[in-house]
Amino acid sequence: xxxxxxxxxxxxxxxxxxxxxxxxxxxxxxxxxxxxxxxxxxxxxxxxxxxxxxxxxxxxxxxxxxxxxxxxxxxxxxxxxxxxxxxxxxxxxxxxxxxxxxxxxxxxxxxxxxxxxxxxxxxxxxxxxxxxxxxxxxxxxxxxxxxxxxxxxxxxxxxxxxxxxxxxxxxxxxxxxxxxxxxxxxxxxxxxxxxxxxxxxxxxxxxxxxxxxxxxxxxxxxxxxxxxxxxxxxxxxxxxxxxxxxxxxxxxxxxxxxxxxxxxxxxxxxxxxxxxxxxxxxxxxxxxxxxxxxxxxxxxxxxxxxxxxxxxxxxxxxxxxxxxxxxxxxxxxxxxxxxxxxxxxxxxxxxxxxxxxxxxxxxxxxxxxxxxxxxxxxxxxxxxxxxxxxxxxxxxxxxxxxxxxxxxxxxxxxxxxxxxxxxxxxxxxxxxxxxxxxxxxxxxxxxxxxxxxxxxxxxxxxxxxxxxxxxxxxxxxxxxxxx
Amino acid sequence: xxxxxxxxxxxxxxxxxxxxxxxxxxxxxxxxxxxxxxxxxxxxxxxxxxxxxxxxxxxxxxxxxxxxxxxxxxxxxxxxxxxxxxxxxxxxxxxxxxxxxxxxxxxxxxxxxxxxxxxxxxxxxxxxxxxxxxxxxxxxxxxxxxxxxxxxxxxxxxxxxxxxxxxxxxxxxxxxxxxxxxxxxxxxxxxxxxxxxxxxxxxxxxxxxxxxxxxxxxxxxxxxxxxxxxxxxxxxxxxxxxxxxxxxxxxxxxxxxxxxxxxxxxxxxxxxxxxxxxxxxxxxxxxxxxxxxxxxxxxxxxxxxxxxxxxxxxxxxxxxxxxxxxxxxxxxxxxxxxxxxxxxxxxxxxxxxxxxxxxxxxxxxxxxxxxxxxxxxxxxxxxxxxxxxxxxxxxxxxxxxxxxxxxxxxxxxxxxxxxxxxxxxxxxxxxxxxxxxxxx
Numbered sequence: 001x002x003x004x005x006x007x008x009x010x011x012x013x014x015x016x017x018x019x020x021x022x023x024x025x026x027x028x029x030x031x032x033x034x035x036x037x038x039x040x041x042x043x044x045x046x047x048x049x050x051x052x053x054x055x056x057x058x059x060x061x062x063x064x065x066x067x068x069x070x071x072x073x074x075x076x077x078x079x080x081x082x083x084x085x086x087x088x089x090x091x092x093x094x095x096x097x098x099x100x101x102x103x104x105x106x107x108x109x110x111x112x113x114x115x116x117x118x119x120x121x122x123x124x125x126x127x128x129x130x131x132x133x134x135x136x137x138x139x140x141x142x143x144x145x146x147x148x149x150x151x152x153x154x155x156x157x158x159x160x161x162x163x164x165x166x167x168x169x170x171x172x173x174x175x176x177x178x179x180x181x182x183x184x185x186x187x188x189x190x191x192x193x194x195x196x197x198x199x200x201x202x203x204x205x206x207x208x209x210x211x212x213x214x215x216x217x218x219x220x221x222x223x224x225x226x227x228x229x230x231x232x233x234x235x236x237x238x239x240x241x242x243x244x245x246x247x248x249x250x251x252x253x254x255x256x257x258x259x260x261x262x263x264x265x266x267x268x269x270x271x272x273x274x275x276x277x278x279x280x281x282x283x284x285x286x287x288x289x290x291x292x293x294x295x296x297x298x299x300x301x302x303x304x305x306x307x308x309x310x311x312x313x314x315x316x317x318x319x320x321x322x323x324x325x326x327x328x329x330x331x332x333x334x335x336x337x338x339x340x341x342x343x344x345x346x347x348x349x350x351x352x353x354x355x356x357x358x359x360x361x362x363x364x365x366x367x368x369x370x371x372x373x374x375x376x377x378x379x380x381x382x383x384x385x386x387x388x389x390x391x392x393x394x395x396x397x398x399x400x401x402x403x404x405x406x407x408x409x410x411x412x413x414x415x416x417x418x419x420x421x422x423x424x425x426x427x428x429x430x431x432x433x434x435x436x437x438x439x440x441x442x443x444x445x446x447x448x449x450x451x452x453x454x455x456x457x458x459x460x461x462x463x464x465x466x467x468x469x470x471x472x473x474x475x476x477x478x479x480x481x482x483x
Numbered sequence: 484x485x486x487x488x489x490x491x492x493x494x495x496x497x498x499x500x501x502x503x504x505x506x507x508x509x510x511x512x513x514x515x516x517x518x519x520x521x522x523x524x525x526x527x528x529x530x531x532x533x534x535x536x537x538x539x540x541x542x543x544x545x546x547x548x549x550x551x552x553x554x555x556x557x558x559x560x561x562x563x564x565x566x567x568x569x570x571x572x573x574x575x576x577x578x579x580x581x582x583x584x585x586x587x588x589x590x591x592x593x594x595x596x597x598x599x600x601x602x603x604x605x606x607x608x609x610x611x612x613x614x615x616x617x618x619x620x621x622x623x624x625x626x627x628x629x630x631x632x633x634x635x636x637x638x639x640x641x642x643x644x645x646x647x648x649x650x651x652x653x654x655x656x657x658x659x660x661x662x663x664x665x666x667x668x669x670x671x672x673x674x675x676x677x678x679x680x681x682x683x684x685x686x687x688x689x690x691x692x693x694x695x696x697x698x699x700x701x702x703x704x705x706x707x708x709x710x711x712x713x714x715x716x717x718x719x720x721x722x723x724x725x726x727x728x729x730x731x732x733x734x735x736x737x738x739x740x741x742x743x744x745x746x747x748x749x750x751x752x753x754x755x756x757x758x759x760x761x762x763x764x765x766x767x768x769x770x771x772x773x774x775x776x777x778x779x780x781x782x783x784x785x786x787x788x789x790x791x792x793x794x795x796x797x798x799x800x801x802x803x804x805x806x807x808x809x810x811x812x813x814x815x816x817x818x819x820x821x822x823x824x825x826x827x828x829x830x831x832x833x834x835x836x837x838x839x840x841x842x843x844x845x846x847x848x849x850x851x852x853x854x855x856x857x858x859x860x861x862x863x864x865x866x867x868x869x870x871x872x873x874x875x876x877x878x879x880x881x882x883x884x885x886x887x888x889x890x891x892x893x894x895x896x897x898x899x900x901x902x903x904x905x906x907x908x909x910x911x912x913x914x915x916x917x918x919x920x921x922x923x
Binding site: 035039040041042043044045046047048049050051052054062063064065066067068069070082085086087088089090092093095096097122123124127128131144145181183187188189191264265266267268269272353354355357389390391392393394395396398399401403421423425455456457479480 | 516518519520522523524525526527528529530531532533534535536538547548549550551552553554566567569570571573574575576577578579605606608609612613616625627628629631657658659661733734735736740741837838839840841842843844845850851852854871873875917918920921
């Protein structure tokens with residue numbers, strides 16, 4: 001029996017009395033800790049806690065949602081009645097597609113595995129670590145700014161439904177990275193960071209895995225080199241993406257276009273639509289034969305890894321793209337029912353105040369063989385890029401331009417000079433179709449972001465993209481504003 | 484106002500409980516936000532949420548700890564103070580911290596609260612979207628978008644006696660009309676929901692979507708470009724980033740460095756911080772710490788002139804504190820939008836952009852993609868819809884040859900950067916449309 005079972009029973013009963021055909025409620029007790037060091041000072045040491053609940057009510061195939069942090073019985077009744085009234089207002093619209101009524105009763109508990117409870121690492125020790133890391137980024141006088149940060153979050157959820165489901169989950173996540181900004185002769189500041197997507201499910205061991213102390217001095221040195229490095233000249237060449245850049249490339253040009261609500265047009269006004277449609281599943285070529293992508297919301301270390309998603313669907317490993325052919329999409333109960341495509345347990349809300357919706361969740365690129373070093377060694381001419389400064393992709397998720405932090409020239413299998421502000425551009429299926437090498441397990445990492453924006457009002461999603469490294473042939477690089 | 488009082492009472496309760504601190508600051512936010520979101524001519528997400536947060540920053544000398552909670556009971560506030568104090572006791576000092584701001588007088592606020600927004604019901608919002616759906620069905624097209632009503636109260640108080648509170652409403656409607664091969668977009672934002680005309684918004688979006696049945700190709704290159712306010716406010720963000728002392732002095736990462744006082748842009752371009760603009764209904768103080776906001780020009784008739792200075796940065800660098808700007812205003816020009824378009828012999832009208840990113844902060848270069856309405860202008864008239872473009876320009880270069888329409892509108896009620904914008908249409912010379920997409 002969870003902490004909020006009685007309150008939830010009252011809310012669900014009130015919703016049914018108000019006329020809901022179905023209702024569920026999810027209580028979230030959230031805590032996030034942030035520690036941020038910049039230029040030698042602790043700029044932020046904060047601990048944010050929130051407790052509230054979101055009620056979903058279904059009336060005649062129309063959903064209503066009401067989120068509240070007010071915890072009296074009268075507030076519970078008001079929230080249930082409001083969610084039902086909102087649902088009823090939407091049912092006034094003619095010609096709508098009716099939502100499916102969830103069925104089944106699930107009683108379960110789940111918790112993110114972790115090794116080191118962050119509570120066992122004192123705030124003083126965490127701050128001392130970040131201050132040391134930040135100091136070691138200052139490798140030269142022209143490093144004008146540096147930072148280091150770590151963050152932890154714990155969310156305890158209780159989900160109850162009018163069909164008898166009662167699910168308790170505790171989700172733990174952590175992340176951290178650091179970076180330095182150096183200014184060169186032309187006063188054009190350049191920033192180099194450790195992987196900024198180093199966020200994983202787990203405890204303090206995630207911070208240890210991020211390895212900031214070891215990576216910081218070289219990160220600072222590369223910022224200094226970048227400060228006086230030339231810009232990457234324009235051209236067409238072979239492009240090797242580090243796991244960090246490949247992770248974001250997957251996010252933008254595979255994860256988002258495969259959100260099924262987007263493919264159905266539900267996101268058209270804000271984050272856009274998709275170049276692939278539900279009817280493309282099974283036959284449209286998305287990339288080369290090396291491209292196999294799974295949705296896996298049970299993946300160890302994933303930010304979207306749960307026992308059940310926010311509409312009580314259990315995750316399973318679902319192939320989205322197999323050997324380059326589109327197979328499925330990231331889905332919710334409603335979008336899966338509407339299209340006949342599989343459920344992937346990809347419905348997540350940002351917090352108790354936000355309506356659950358389809359999110360990228362966890363996706364993984366199947367590794368093959370080789371390492372970053374061996375792929376460089378077999379490349380006659382090209383560049384390796386790492387870190388990310390800017391990224392932009394259109395609202396069909398086709399035409400993109402990415403701006404990594406650094407490019408290393410490759411000539412006859414060897415790394416050469418460093419270029420600042422490299423850019424590369426492409427079109428999604430052509431780009432993934434040009435992928436001719438995918439690295440193996442040695443470079444395979446699980447990277448995630450906690451600020452994937454989607455929806456109106458905009459919600460931050462926690463998504464993971466697991467991958468190794470990859471090479472793409474004949475990519476347009478070094479695009480300029482005066483081209 | 485009732486909510487102002489409630490928020491200040493909560494803030495003072497936290498400060499009273501934190502009486503042992505050398506200094507302390509409490510922030511309260513009370514929000515109520517409702518959205519009816521639609522696609523394919525029906526409502527897909529329909530929601531409301533209400534939320535109260537109380538934050539306390541507890542100072543022991545130069546050491547501080549910040550904790551935020553939703554639990555505003557007496558026990559919750561006691562826990563909040565204990566947790567913030569515990570953090571402050573454990574972290575190293577921030578040696579640059581001097582003091583929280585002392586109490587200061589505030590200018591009279593502009594009207595920011597409208598009952599028609601605060602009291603809008605789910606049925607009111609549905610009543611707003613039904614005529615939009617009807618307009619789309621009349622042209623056999625579909626639409627997506629939203630209508631929203633929001634009320635927010637924010638209060639800040641500190642142990643030196645500073646206390647300030649603000650309640651404001653905001654409302655908006657976005658409509659993207661979608662025909663078989665083209666789309667059109669219109670938006671309207673206001674403080675007062677009663678002034679948003681859904682029929683007019685729908686008509687504008689639908690008529691733009693049906694200018695042409697199929698979008699035409701246009702060879703990528705440099706063109707005269709007219710951007711409607713929605714598109715221009717996204718582009719000018721590249722210059723708005725970097726207008727703070729934290730960027731200019733602390734991180735040395737701003738396009739302004741070395742350029743203040745030297746003519747850089749067209750004399751048509753003036754960018755102001757002005758909380759008193761009545762379209763915005765913003766507070767006369769910095770909501771983060773209660774500092775009174777100064778009204779000033781970041782760019783004055785083409786000359787970079789000043790940047791905003793927070794209390795922290797003011798103490799660190801010995802600069803007068805302006806508060807962190809919450810209102811970005813680009814001064815309008817003299818021509819109407821129609822006259823701007825009429826002055827273009829051959830060019831492109833851009834309604835809206837997407838996924839705009841700063842590529843290089845130093846030259847304020849940006850890339851993004853057009854969406855939901857790109858049109859060819861020939862001899863001063865819109866002649867056909869075009870496929871979309873990726874653009875890649877330096878906004879420093881673009882603002883050297885720019886003209887503005889005479890009507891500035893609320894183009895961004897709020898964003899995650901913490902400010903809102905009032906901007907006109909803008910006309911640029913030699914705008915780099917770098918690549919064309921295969922669709923509209």
